[in-house]
Amino acid sequence: xxxxxxxxxxxxxxxxxxxxxxxxxxxxxxxxxxxxxxxxxxxxxxxxxxxxxxxxxxxxxxxxxxxxxxxxxxxxxxxxxxxxxxxxxxxxxxxxxxxxxxxxxxxxxxxxxxxxxxxxxxxxxxxxxxxxxxxxxxxxxxxxxxxxxxxxxxxxxxxxxxxxxxxxxxxxxxxxxxxxxxxxxxxxxxxxxxxxxxxxxxxxxxxxxxxxxxxxxxxx
Amino acid sequence: xxxxxxxxxxxxxxxxxxxxxxxxxxxxxxxxxxxxxxxxxxxxxxxxxxxxxxxxxxxxxxxxxxxxxxxxxxxxxxxxxxxxxxxxxxxxxxxxxxxxxxxxxxxxxxxxxxxxxxxxxxxxxxxxxxxxxxxxxxxxxxxxxxxxxxxxxxxxxxxxxxxxxxxxxxxxxxxxxxxxxxxxxxxxxxxxxxxxxxxxxxxxxxxxxxxxxxxxxxxxxxxxxxxxxxxxxxxxxxxxxxxxxxxxxxxxxxxxxxxxxxxxxxxxxxxxxxxxxxxxxxxxxxxxxxxxxxxxxxxxxxxxxxxxxxxxxxxxxxxxxxxxxxxxxxxxxxxxxxxxxxxxxxxxxxxxxxxxxxxxxxxxxxxxxxxxxxxxxxxxxxxxxxxxxxxxxxxxxxxxxxxxxxxxxxxxxxxxxxxxxxxxxxxxxxxxxxxxxxxxxxxxxxxxxxxxxxxxxxxxxxxxxxxxxxxxxxxxxxxxxxxxxxxxxxxxxxxxxxxxxxxxxxxxxxxxxxxxxxxxxxxxxxxxxxxxxxxxxxxxxxxxxxxxxxxxxxxxxxxxxxxxxxxxxxxxxxxxxxxxxxxxxxxxxxxxxxxxxxxxxxxxxxxxxxxxxxxxxxxxxxxxxxxxxxxxxxxxxxx
Numbered sequence: 001x002x003x004x005x006x007x008x009x010x011x012x013x014x015x016x017x018x019x020x021x022x023x024x025x026x027x028x029x030x031x032x033x034x035x036x037x038x039x040x041x042x043x044x045x046x047x048x049x050x051x052x053x054x055x056x057x058x059x060x061x062x063x064x065x066x067x068x069x070x071x072x073x074x075x076x077x078x079x080x081x082x083x084x085x086x087x088x089x090x091x092x093x094x095x096x097x098x099x100x101x102x103x104x105x106x107x108x109x110x111x112x113x114x115x116x117x118x119x120x121x122x123x124x125x126x127x128x129x130x131x132x133x134x135x136x137x138x139x140x141x142x143x144x145x146x147x148x149x150x151x152x153x154x155x156x157x158x159x160x161x162x163x164x165x166x167x168x169x170x171x172x173x174x175x176x177x178x179x180x181x182x183x184x185x186x187x188x189x190x191x192x193x194x195x196x197x198x199x200x201x202x203x204x205x206x207x208x209x210x211x212x213x214x215x216x217x218x219x220x
Numbered sequence: 221x222x223x224x225x226x227x228x229x230x231x232x233x234x235x236x237x238x239x240x241x242x243x244x245x246x247x248x249x250x251x252x253x254x255x256x257x258x259x260x261x262x263x264x265x266x267x268x269x270x271x272x273x274x275x276x277x278x279x280x281x282x283x284x285x286x287x288x289x290x291x292x293x294x295x296x297x298x299x300x301x302x303x304x305x306x307x308x309x310x311x312x313x314x315x316x317x318x319x320x321x322x323x324x325x326x327x328x329x330x331x332x333x334x335x336x337x338x339x340x341x342x343x344x345x346x347x348x349x350x351x352x353x354x355x356x357x358x359x360x361x362x363x364x365x366x367x368x369x370x371x372x373x374x375x376x377x378x379x380x381x382x383x384x385x386x387x388x389x390x391x392x393x394x395x396x397x398x399x400x401x402x403x404x405x406x407x408x409x410x411x412x413x414x415x416x417x418x419x420x421x422x423x424x425x426x427x428x429x430x431x432x433x434x435x436x437x438x439x440x441x442x443x444x445x446x447x448x449x450x451x452x453x454x455x456x457x458x459x460x461x462x463x464x465x466x467x468x469x470x471x472x473x474x475x476x477x478x479x480x481x482x483x484x485x486x487x488x489x490x491x492x493x494x495x496x497x498x499x500x501x502x503x504x505x506x507x508x509x510x511x512x513x514x515x516x517x518x519x520x521x522x523x524x525x526x527x528x529x530x531x532x533x534x535x536x537x538x539x540x541x542x543x544x545x546x547x548x549x550x551x552x553x554x555x556x557x558x559x560x561x562x563x564x565x566x567x568x569x570x571x572x573x574x575x576x577x578x579x580x581x582x583x584x585x586x587x588x589x590x591x592x593x594x595x596x597x598x599x600x601x602x603x604x605x606x607x608x609x610x611x612x613x614x615x616x617x618x619x620x621x622x623x624x625x626x627x628x629x630x631x632x633x634x635x636x637x638x639x640x641x642x643x644x645x646x647x648x649x650x651x652x653x654x655x656x657x658x659x660x661x662x663x664x665x666x667x668x669x670x671x672x673x674x675x676x677x678x679x680x681x682x683x684x685x686x687x688x689x690x691x692x693x694x695x696x697x698x699x700x701x702x703x704x705x706x707x708x709x710x711x712x713x714x715x716x717x718x719x720x721x722x723x724x725x726x727x728x729x730x731x732x733x734x735x736x737x738x739x740x741x742x743x744x745x746x747x748x749x750x751x752x753x754x755x756x757x758x759x760x761x762x763x764x765x766x767x768x769x770x771x772x773x774x775x776x777x778x779x780x781x782x783x784x785x786x787x788x789x790x791x792x793x794x795x796x797x798x799x800x801x802x803x804x805x806x807x808x809x810x811x812x813x814x815x816x817x818x819x820x821x822x823x824x825x826x827x828x829x830x831x832x833x834x835x836x837x838x839x840x841x842x843x844x845x846x847x848x849x850x851x852x853x854x855x856x857x858x859x
Contacts, residue, residue, distance in 0.1 A: 022583070037394060037397065093390055093391055094338075094390070094391060096296075097244075097296065098296055098297070098298065098299055099298065099299060099335070099338075099339055101338050101391045103391070103393055106393060107393045107394055108393075108394070109338060109341075109391060109392040109393065109394070111338060111339050111340065113299035113339070114299065115299065156340075156341035156342070158341065159341030159342075159344055159345075159392075159394075159398075160341070160394055161340065161341030161344070161392070163340070
């Protein structure tokens with residue numbers, strides 16, 4: 001999960017309409033907020049949160065019919081960019097024999113179809129509610145509300161929809177997996193640790209993106 | 221499930237063995253049919269398409285059962301539906317109308333749509349489009365249903381659609397972001413009232429639901445935009461052409477009869493029926509009326525849910541961006557008025573201060589400021605629910621601003637009304653508020669002293685001379701009340717023409733005629749009037765400062781009126797003793813002459829143009845003096 005989330009430092013150039021000259025902060029927030037929860041190719045991920053500061057109190061005025069203000073912004077961006085074969089965790093919101101529906105980080109939908117569920121899991125109905133139960137480990141159960149670890153098969157960047165898989169052995173109910181470490185889990189933990197270390201402050205990815213939103217260049 | 225399949229050879233064999241298929245067998249069969257398309261075998265797939273999902277003839281009960289079974293099986297086989305191979309299938313599914321389906325089939329179709337939307341991003345947009353299209357029924361079906369059937373069907377289908385959208389949002393949390401542009405885009409453009417009202421009803425239900433937390437404000441703004449579009453589509457000119465001598469929105473609405481508004485709207489409709497053009501106008505009025513009623517009802521429910529303040533924030537934002545900039549909106553602004561009436565302490569006060577701040581902000585364009593102060597004046601005058609302290613506070617702000625303006629301005633440079641239009645707008649707004657509120661403000665000694673401390677007299681006596689430039693009708697009424705309350709200490713006479721408007725007022729009002737813009741004049745729509753009326757101050761019910769006077773002043777006034785010119789001398793007033801507010805106010809003493817006085821009073825406050833002078837410019841000294849705005853009408857449109 002950790003590897004799909006990253007913090008980027010970005011130097012941005014934001015064009016602010018002169019009508020907002022007396023409320024620059026608000027204008028910057030509005031411009032950055034437009035990019036929230038949508039995949040942005042420049043950032044190579046989905047912008048989830050941001051904070052920013054202004055390195056200079058002055059801004060260049062763009063020559064042209066409308067004198068836009070070119071404001072330099074130093075921003076910290078929290079980005080979500082799931083890729084194939086990454087491990088993600090999400091909450092199961094619904095399941096039936098054919099599909100398990102998961103929501104990742106509360107906003108991103110994922111679906112795991114029956115052909116991507118390993119044979120160990122069998123669908124059954126207990127107490128009127130459907131669930132997937134492991135034939136190898138009876139307590140390994142997947143039902144609505146379960147926090148599920150799954151593998152990313154593909155990611156639709158436009159809709160922000162993930163197609164997932166439960167084929168690898170180290171996928172399934174997160175609680176069960178953490179209680180019953182297997183060889184695969186150890187291997188996974190090793191990966192996870194390395195992912196975490198990548199988040200250490202000295203390893204934060206630095207991206208220098210300019211401008212932030214190319215489409216916002218008023219004279220492009 | 222147990223449905224017998226008969227249209228397929230393989231199935232027939234299976235049926236022979238056991239008689240029926242189990243659910244999983246049917247799902248397996250449909251999966252196989254879907255998968256075989258990629259292998260080049262379309263036989264079963266085509267059978268599903270053309271025989272089951274899209275029968276050419278009216279469906280028999282068996283066919284309907286088969287359709288139901290197939291839809292359920294397709295829900296189980298959703299992972300096998302491929303965007304490339306099965307385009308005909310999902311296109312057919314998206315074209316199906318929930319309104320035409322039997323309840324069971326409808327439920328199965330909804331389940332399938334939910335599964336499709338959540339299983340893959342590819343189908344999400346199609347599913348949302350399909351659900352939004354089903355906000356309204358097919359036209360032919362709508363015509364064929366009786367009223368009872370319509371209500372039952374409507375309730376079922378709308379419930380289904382709403383629950384489907386909610387389910388999809390649970391599974392795909394960002395789907396509302398894709399949903400709201402579709403809703404705005406698909407909003408009916410036709411003048412079919414039933415369609416638009418039903419559509420808006422669905423929008424408002426969504427706004428109230430969980431989805432509304434994400435996109436509710438956007439939906440409300442879209443609704444306000446639509447209301448404003450319809451509103452501005454109807455021009456006063458179009459309506460007034462019907463009867464120039466009377467005017468279709470002739471403001472005699474506030475006659476004492478409660479149903480005056482009803483009579484008026486009936487007259488409007490009657491007149492409108494005379495021509496096809498007016499039929500169109502009539503239809504639009506009818507639609508706006510329905511939409512206003514729906515929106516007001518929604519706001520009422522927001523109070524019950526305790527989220528009016530949040531919704532009001534959205535309305536206010538929309539108001540500032542659209543209504544305030546629109547050219548003389550007639551109805552849309554009453555949504556905000558009604559919201560204010562539901563929570564005067566929060567919403568009502570916030571609205572007034574927002575308008576004041578817009579007016580006071582020097583960075584705003586002059587027309588925007590003028591529009592804001594017109595709204596402010598009209599709002600403070602007409603809103604029954606606002607307390608005197610708020611009115612006084614705003615009056616003090618405006619007067620203070622006017623006073624400062626007078627100090628700063630160099631009259632010798634230019635005295636053209638157009639240059640000082642913002643100033644004149646403010647002066648007119650202050651006078652207009654006083655016309656409605658003078659008496660109530662003077663009742664409390666503390667408020668009275670605050671009024672007397674306002675530097676308004678020096679503003680009026682400034683060389684910019686607002687009394688000459690502002691609408692004579694308002695100036696006259698204001699001076700009468702000022703006279704009665706001894707508002708002015710000086711005794712200089714104010715002389716003015718007793719006209720509805722003057723060349724000078726036209727000059728400061730500009731081509732937009734903001735000098736004659738009173739946005740909260742009496743509300744004209746019959747169906748939604750019940751929401752506005754209880755909180756609305758009609759001129760006929762306003763107790764003027766001079767009420768209870770003997771008829772001498774009135775008489776003098778009438779006499780002067782006959783001479784086509786009316787002058788008020790503060791000196792005269794003082795010497796006559798005026799009609800002080802503290803004097804005896806015995807309503808019964810008005811007795812016999814009450815009706816006549818009321819009529820006279822109304823005449824003086826009726827701004828409704830009775831002739832075409834507004835269209836062709838007002839002759840300075842010709843004809844009888846125009847009557848004045850009492851029910852100051854919603855924005856007379858002069859040109």
